[in-house]
Amino acid sequence: PLCLCWALGLAAASAPPNLLLLLMDDMGWGDLGAFGEPSKETPNLDQMASEGMLFLDFYAANPLCSPSRAALLTGRLPVRNGFYTTNAHARNAYTPQDIVGGIPDSELLLPELLKKAGYVNKIIGKWHLGHRPQFHPLKHGFDEWFGSPNCHFGPFDNRALPNIPVYRDWEMIGRYYEDFKIDLKTGEANLTQIYLQEALDFISKQQASQQPFFLYWAIDATHAPVYASKHFLGTSQRGLYGDAVREIDDSIGKILQHLQKLGISENTFVFFTSDNGAALISAPKQGGSNGRFLCGKQTTFEGGMREPAIAWWPGHIPAGGVSHQLGNVMDLFTTSLSLAGLQPPSDRQIDGIDLLPAILQGKLIDRPIFYYRGNEMMAVRVGLYKAHYWTWSNSWEEYSKGIDFCPGQNVSGVTTHTQEEHTTLPLLFHLGRDPGEKYPLSFVSDEYQRAMEQISVVVQQHKATMVPGEPQLNVCDKAVMNWSPPGCEKLGKCLKPPKSDPKKCFWPH
Amino acid sequence: PLCLCWALGLAAASAPPNLLLLLMDDMGWGDLGAFGEPSKETPNLDQMASEGMLFLDFYAANPLCSPSRAALLTGRLPVRNGFYTTNAHARNAYTPQDIVGGIPDSELLLPELLKKAGYVNKIIGKWHLGHRPQFHPLKHGFDEWFGSPNCHFGPFDNRALPNIPVYRDWEMIGRYYEDFKIDLKTGEANLTQIYLQEALDFISKQQASQQPFFLYWAIDATHAPVYASKHFLGTSQRGLYGDAVREIDDSIGKILQHLQKLGISENTFVFFTSDNGAALISAPKQGGSNGRFLCGKQTTFEGGMREPAIAWWPGHIPAGGVSHQLGNVMDLFTTSLSLAGLQPPSDRQIDGIDLLPAILQGKLIDRPIFYYRGNEMMAVRVGLYKAHYWTWSNSWEEYSKGIDFCPGQNVSGVTTHTQEEHTTLPLLFHLGRDPGEKYPLSFVSDEYQRAMEQISVVVQQHKATMVPGEPQLNVCDKAVMNWSPPGCEKLGKCLKPPKSDPKKCFWPH
Secondary structure (H helix, E strand, C coil): CCCCCCCCCCCCCCCCCCCEEEEEEEHHHHHHHHHHHCCCCHHHHHHHHHECCCCCCCCCCCCCCHHHHHHHHCCCCHHHHHCCCCCCCCCCCCCCCCCCCCCCCCCCCCHHHCCCCCCCCEEHHHCCCCCCCHHCCCHHCEEEEEEECCCCCCCCHHHCCCCCCEECCCCCEEEEEEECCCCCCEEEHHHHHHHHHHHHHHHHHHHHCCCCCEHHHHHHHCCCCEEEHHHHCCCCCCCHHHHHHHHHHHHHHHHHHHHHCCCHHHHHHEEECCCCCCCHCCCCCCCCCCCCCCCCCCCCCHHHHHHEEEEECCCCCCEEEEEEECCCCCCHHHHHHHHHCCCCCCCCCCCCCHHHHHHHHHCCCCCEEEEEEEEEEEEEEECEEEEEEEEEECCCCHHHHCCCCCCCCCCCCCCCCEEEEEECCCEEEEEECCCCCCCCCCCCCHHHHHHHHHHHHHHHHHHHHCCCCCCCCCCCCCCHHCCCCCCCHHCCCCCCCCCCCEEECCCCC | CCCCCCCCCEEECCCCCCCEEEEEECCCHHCCHCCCCCCCCCCCHHHHHHHCEEEEEECCCCCCCHHHHHHHHHHHHHHCCCCCCCCCCCCCCCCCCCEECCCCCCCCCCHHHCCCCEEEEEEEEEEECCHHHEEEEEEECCCCEEEEECCCCCCCCCCCCCEEEEEECCEEEECCCECCCCEEECCCEEEEHHHHHHHHHHHHHHHHHHCCCEEECCCCCCCCCCCCCHCCCCCCCHHHHHHHHHHHHHHHHHHHHHHCCCHHHHHHHEEEEEEECCHHHHCCCCCCCCCCCCCCCCCCCCHHHHHEEEEEECCCCCCCEEEEEEEEEEEEHHHHHHCCCCCCCCCCCCCCCCCCCHHHHCCCCCCCEEECCCCCCEEEECCCCEEEEECCCCCHHHHHHCCCCCCECCCCCCCCCCCCCCCCCCCEEEEECCCCCCCCCCCCCCHHHHHHHHHHHHHHHHHHHCCCCCCCCCCCCCHHHCCCCCCCHHCCCCCCCCCCCCCEECCCC
């Protein structure tokens, strides 16, 4: 490929670029050919990487979907923006149908801020930041929406539990399994094709206008129940999960080609990543791969939060770049603002950093990665060192039921089934020599002492300035489920909610 | 890069190409950037892959060094060429200093055969096919040798155990730790630089002549005790092991550049691979990575035998190719003969196949992979299915001493510490959906029945026609150690051997 090298650092001085964020669901670090997946079935993403920049040390903000997504759109850790629970210690929480909370009005979301720079914002796919009326994405900066507020679990009976609605903008236009089919037996669903067409149409429409766009393509074919459309079923060596990945890879190839065909690829910043590690609990049929990393989704080991990541912006990002910058989905908030010529809010703590120096100039910015589980900082990475202050995979009770977040993996004293506190003497790993977190450093070594001195300062500062937000994921109530979403009347799809009965949500992990 | 597409299948019709085989020692599938190593520190090998063809399903002939190397050079499984033991069931064996056996005269080695086509053959590095006079590489087809007959273990006291000799051609020119320094404390040794210079010199010399060459570059910096030269020490995120890999990567870059500078790259077929999986027992400081595969060296799980592999031949092999051909180091025997315009011997069973249709025409040749441990066929791969007829990592006794071939990994009923027989109902894995061998297929599934029907035929045929060779690795005797190698007189380095006392070798694994 032809490599162009432009003047750097001036990106935002001229017209701000379009922003296209491709956010995968439960896709793991090891799911792409470019990251060593041994079937190597992602030619389009691998090409995107070879034309752009590969991030090898990029992280989710949380090992679970809703908090990670809330963090991405606010630039703030879930413990700040409210996407966590205090119902029990160190518990992952998200936004099931009966969740009462959602994204607080006080939070400033990326699309809200981008509006000030004239952006038109669309979300395609999964919102996951609360489904009650006040949490609707169009109330938080998005101009358009096609997709759903929750995961595509189901089918439900619409009595004990309603099926999940699919929205177009303000109103629902149907429900999963009723109007938007997912065949759990065969794994067939054409949703990715619908999401692809939505993206192509939006890009075409926006290209015709003079306004820049922000497109948040948050598709969910790789979240259980995994699905693919007929054309892709049975095409992967990896089974149904691989079929879903192949369809996504193909779709992303089509989107990038579309940008090129429209002549706007050099004015569109594209970033590909995932919301959390692969759900090994669903593997191998319904879950992906975290490569050589330890455990998966729900855990604060590398497999739970290290993500595949690719930046693509022809003419600006040098082709074939590889970055070891420690990155986080929260950085996409700050980086997007920077590209739009905007400053991040100064009235609150923002955890995301501007990655442009790393992306455009190959700089390495020193910054830590915090690994939270609910209200607890479980671990921190500083440079190549990672210190675990708490370890936990899941409880013996859950584990004995077959719930295993680390199938085939067992590191004594590390993948613990009780919450183990190490705050006085953290477990320390060197992720260069030991990316799999298998060999804790000796507590009495000089290396341990030196590394922990440095890390302790980072952690002290982090804790001293931490002001947790109001926890949004504590209360559940069947009355708030998707019984009668706006637009249900027109479709005759309004259901009668039960009486309100708010309770503490139960979070086992 | 410019992609040239030549007429295929005619390679051997014109002047035969030079053959350059880069054989790594204990390097694992996951050690290169191109295979997903998260430090991505192998730019030269990654470029070699992007200019050549990446093999994702390439195997060692054995999970241990000597047998795999003997198989490579004979094109025959160790159980045929004698590189195995019958002292106990399913035991790995190799050529320590007190081994009495070695490569039998009756075996035809690749360099012996290549001579018929006018090749000049050199081995640089580790021989490992026996160190007694009759096993000398120059008695088995090589014209030149720089390197050692055994591993670079030491330092020894030259009383109970002699230090390993380093040969130039027929005679030793010194010993490890005495004349060829390896600093076990710092990991410093400049051996890779010496091996590099030997390669460059040989290539230059041969280029000046009119004869084609076969260079077998069998270096050992990644075998414990791992080493690197001063310039590379401390340069890798991965520690000393990574330093060794970086130096090798740099050296291979220099060798390929040398071929290009001399204008012979389009007439030199280069293949890169390793002799067995990474030695996880030595990880993380002295051992590499098998990526997401199960266990390591010494085992017949994927981590023990799946290897990184790259074919490079500018102008002949299309750039950027990826092959899922099931390959084996034994294929390098047959493929090399094919390139030289020679037929493999017809008077014996040859296990290696000619890979040229896969390399030059992208064909997929149906062939099984057999996983042996000593005298037992432990497993077989047919297509994407792998059936384990026996499972064993190592004994409880060894394991309780801390010898762990699967650190951090534990798959119930699979990574067993007793030899478990599954011959009536093999454990079956689908390596596409489950490359990590974590989820055995249900015995009662249709898929199991269908796959095993196909596999059983392959195994029956294999066993029915198997004629084991005379085992070479049964007898050990301290008298045969490297006490007085040829040339020791000139150096004053002859040592007095003890009285002969042949015994059965003890093979714990």
